[in-house]
Amino acid sequence: MADFTISGLDALDKVLGKLENSAEVQDKLLAxxxxxxxxxxxxxxxxxxxxxxxxxxxxxxxEGSVEVYNNTEYAAHVEW
Structure with a gap:
């Protein structure tokens, strides 16, 4: 069996951690x-x-939210 070494995982983890807290990434996912x-x-x-x-x-x-809406005048009537 061959031995191998993986390097750079700490750097990758650091980058992913920054993306996780990125407002830009969060906004894209919310959209x-x-x-x-x-x-x-x-x-x-x-x-x-x-x-x-x-x-x-x-x-x-x-601010961490997105709103879905319908302005059609009779939308509430159809819903209820």
Whole structure:
């Protein structure tokens, strides 16, 4: 059996640790999660004219959160 050595794992761990706490990385992940939620909301929205389904939007990530919303006037009525 051959012997081998792996080096650089400490440096890799340090870089990954910095990325984990990076606001830029967190915002990118939040934006992706927001887009997935918008897609799911669209899929679950009943369709008559398509206006309600097509009006789902999300905000840009800010302070660790993203908001998914629908401004269609009758959205609350359809929900309830």
């Amino acid at each position: 992706q999660m927001g887009e997935q939620l918008v897609g799911r909301a669209k899929n679950l929205t009943p369709v008559d004219t398509g206006a309600l389904r097509n009006d789902w939007k999300r905000t840009a990530p800010k």
